[in-house]
Amino acid sequence: MRIPFHQIDAFAERPFTGNPAAVMILEAPLDDATCQSIAAENNIAETAFLIRRDDGVADYDLRWFTPTVEVDLCGHATLASGHWALMRDRSRASVTFSTRQAGVLTVARDGAALTLDLPAWGAEPGEPRPDIEAALGVSPVTTLWRDNGYSVLVLDHEDAVRALTPNFAALRQITDTLVIATAPGSDTDVVSRVFAASAGIDEDPVTGSAHCVIAGYWADRLGRNSFTAYQASTRGGHVACRLDGNRVILGGTCVEVIEGTFIL
Numbered sequence: 001m002r003i004p005f006h007q008i009d010a011f012a013e014r015p016f017t018g019n020p021a022a023v024m025i026l027e028a029p030l031d032d033a034t035c036q037s038i039a040a041e042n043n044i045a046e047t048a049f050l051i052r053r054d055d056g057v058a059d060y061d062l063r064w065f066t067p068t069v070e071v072d073l074c075g076h077a078t079l080a081s082g083h084w085a086l087m088r089d090r091s092r093a094s095v096t097f098s099t100r101q102a103g104v105l106t107v108a109r110d111g112a113a114l115t116l117d118l119p120a121w122g123a124e125p126g127e128p129r130p131d132i133e134a135a136l137g138v139s140p141v142t143t144l145w146r147d148n149g150y151s152v153l154v155l156d157h158e159d160a161v162r163a164l165t166p167n168f169a170a171l172r173q174i175t176d177t178l179v180i181a182t183a184p185g186s187d188t189d190v191v192s193r194v195f196a197a198s199a200g201i202d203e204d205p206v207t208g209s210a211h212c213v214i215a216g217y218w219a220d221r222l223g224r225n226s227f228t229a230y231q232a233s234t235r236g237g238h239v240a241c242r243l244d245g246n247r248v249i250l251g252g253t254c255v256e257v258i259e260g261t262f263i264l
Helices: 032-044 075-087 130-136 158-162 167-173 209-221
Strands: 001-008 017-024 045-052 062-064 095-097 105-108 113-119 142-146 150-154 178-184 190-196 201-204 228-231 237-244 248-250 252-261
Touching: 001 075, 001 142, 017 032, 017 075, 017 209, 032 045, 032 062, 032 228, 045 075, 045 113, 045 228, 062 075, 075 105, 075 113, 075 209, 075 248, 113 142, 113 209, 130 178, 142 209, 150 209, 158 190, 190 209, 209 228, 209 237, 209 248
Parallel strands: 017 045, 062 095, 150 178, 190 228
Antiparallel strands: 001 017, 001 252, 045 062, 095 105, 105 113, 113 248, 142 150, 178 190, 190 201, 228 237, 237 248
16 A cells, blocks of 8 residues: 655744644545554654545544554644645635544635634643642643643743753653643743653644643733744744634644655
């Protein structure tokens, strides 16, 4: 079997920035174990599997796998998938993806950039987790929780976010949560970093789903529904954020860096 393969840097202004995603174009579904093995072979944050559909529900079925697990929602690999589809049919204004846990997601053109329509997964104030704080080496000013496995640690300044040196061995033992550290920014409204060590990704370069979780908090704190964000990983990436009711609209650009064939 020969599978068309595209590696696309999402939320990236140039190659080697943002978050890389592998986009695999399938003719028919693959079993879960094979998808997981392909994602492990690709060995980047996320591999997206697309299958065309013609029933009017959406343009494609979409699933996402890290090197170790399937995930419920991945923003950057959805943006990358939309980039692939829209760059190959320039007459289209948007493309839709049907997913198993996050519903139908839309990627649309926005001038030279793209927008990504995702569910707003609001987080609520919660009790501190000493194990997470110890693994990151910080004491947050606010702790927020999302019940499907997201922990948000709000710090007082972006320097504290950028200076984090997590104990990844400890984070790998915390299997029930993805950890987001966030603070007010200087060049952007918000700066964050995201750690998903238990899912096989010590630090995720740029995370769309994390911005779904923090969008409500920052919209309330800033007093406006639109704000700019930067994920301060080594690769780094800018994310435009807009809270729209129960949806979050993320904006960014993509760069395709590899085109080839995966031979199975």
